[in-house]
Amino acid sequence: MIPAAFQYVKANSVAEALVLLQQHGEDAKLVAGGHSLLPAMKLRLSQPTVLIDIAAANDLKGIAVNGNTLSIGAGETYHAIASSAAVKRTCAIVADCVGQIGDIQVRNAGTIGGALAHADPAADLTAVFLALGGSVSVASASGTRQIAADDMFVAMLTTALDSGEIITTVHVPVIGAGQGASYAKLKHPASRYAIVGVAAMVSMSGGKITSARVAVTGAGPQAVRQTATEQALIGTDGGDAASKAAASKAGDDMDYLGDIHASEEYRRAMVKVYAARAISAAVAQARG
Numbered sequence: 001m002i003p004a005a006f007q008y009v010k011a012n013s014v015a016e017a018l019v020l021l022q023q024h025g026e027d028a029k030l031v032a033g034g035h036s037l038l039p040a041m042k043l044r045l046s047q048p049t050v051l052i053d054i055a056a057a058n059d060l061k062g063i064a065v066n067g068n069t070l071s072i073g074a075g076e077t078y079h080a081i082a083s084s085a086a087v088k089r090t091c092a093i094v095a096d097c098v099g100q101i102g103d104i105q106v107r108n109a110g111t112i113g114g115a116l117a118h119a120d121p122a123a124d125l126t127a128v129f130l131a132l133g134g135s136v137s138v139a140s141a142s143g144t145r146q147i148a149a150d151d152m153f154v155a156m157l158t159t160a161l162d163s164g165e166i167i168t169t170v171h172v173p174v175i176g177a178g179q180g181a182s183y184a185k186l187k188h189p190a191s192r193y194a195i196v197g198v199a200a201m202v203s204m205s206g207g208k209i210t211s212a213r214v215a216v217t218g219a220g221p222q223a224v225r226q227t228a229t230e231q232a233l234i235g236t237d238g239g240d241a242a243s244k245a246a247a248s249k250a251g252d253d254m255d256y257l258g259d260i261h262a263s264e265e266y267r268r269a270m271v272k273v274y275a276a277r278a279i280s281a282a283v284a285q286a287r288g
């Protein structure tokens with residue numbers, strides 16, 4: 001449980017971190033809250049020779065609402081996000097989700113940028129980010145770019161980020177009138193990681209669902225959208241029968257992980273149960 005030797009350097013801004021990343025190349029890794037990277041280093045699953053600490057970079061902080069978009073600095077902690085009046089008012093699913101992550105120590109240090117960059121198969125935010133159809137702003141030595149949630153999660157612990165890139169801001173839509181979004185998870189009783197987590201977002205008009213996004217985490221190697229469930233919801237009233245029928249299609253077309261906490265079969269069954277809960281709650285919110 002002792003990590004391999006490493007050098008520690010602190011970056012006080014994104015610009016400083018980018019210079020350090022260029023200087024140290026592939027051997028360096030960013031560290032934000034450290035709650036995923038340090039356990040991996042202690043198990044020697046990750047052995048960076050240089051850690052670039054971005055926790056004090058003020059330009060990775062800030063929560064702002066611009067029109068229909070809520071933008072959260074990648075360095076904001078779960079605690080700050082869960083307590084933000086702006087997040088609760090505009091996109092309550094995000095505050096609710098991060099409030100359910102880990103324990104108080106994890107929520108005080110863990111960051112939204114770290115969670116999305118790490119892409120743990122059991123992470124909560126990955127499903128919420130996918131269901132909301134968010135995006136991240138990313139900076140590197142060669143400039144900036146946006147990555148859409150649909151393009152972000154490539155495989156287990158693997159994202160579309162290049163090694164010299166830093167997530168600077170996470171963007172999600174403001175949940176407006178006629179819309180609802182909810183996250184339901186079966187949590188591991190000790191760590192609170194998702195054994196199965198499902199996030200759903202619906203838009204309704206004239207009593208019918210006009211668009212839906214549903215994503216699952218915890219069950220397989222990476223967070224994935226459930227397009228069959230989404231299609232089954234559109235055009236329905238989102239009532240109990242319609243929600244359950246759509247939820248019964250969730251998880252049919254995905255890879256599963258089985259481990260000491262839950263078998264593949266159990267996760268497959270729970271995906272449908274938690275999809276029904278997330279969809280019902282999202283519909284109730286959309287109906288107002």
Ligand SMILES: Cc1cc2nc3c(=O)[nH]c(=O)nc-3n(C[C@H](O)[C@H](O)[C@H](O)COP(=O)(O)OP(=O)(O)OC[C@H]3O[C@@H](n4cnc5c(N)ncnc54)[C@H](O)[C@@H]3O)c2cc1C
Pocket residue numbers: 029030031032033034035036037038039074075100101102103106109110111112113114115117118120122123124125161165166167168191192193194
């Ligand atoms: C006991 C315990 C319980 C937990 N329970 C849960 C849970 O219930 N649900 C859950 O979702 N998670 C849980 N976690 C994980 C936690 O959410 C982590 O904090 C999170 O996964 C990573 O965020 P971090 O800021 O700590 O990232 P770090 O560990 O600092 O970094 C993780 C990875 O992201 C990279 N990185 C960090 N910031 C950036 C950035 N801005 N741009 C690009 N790359 C970046 C790092 O280089 C590293 O590769 C738990 C962790 C622990 C230790």
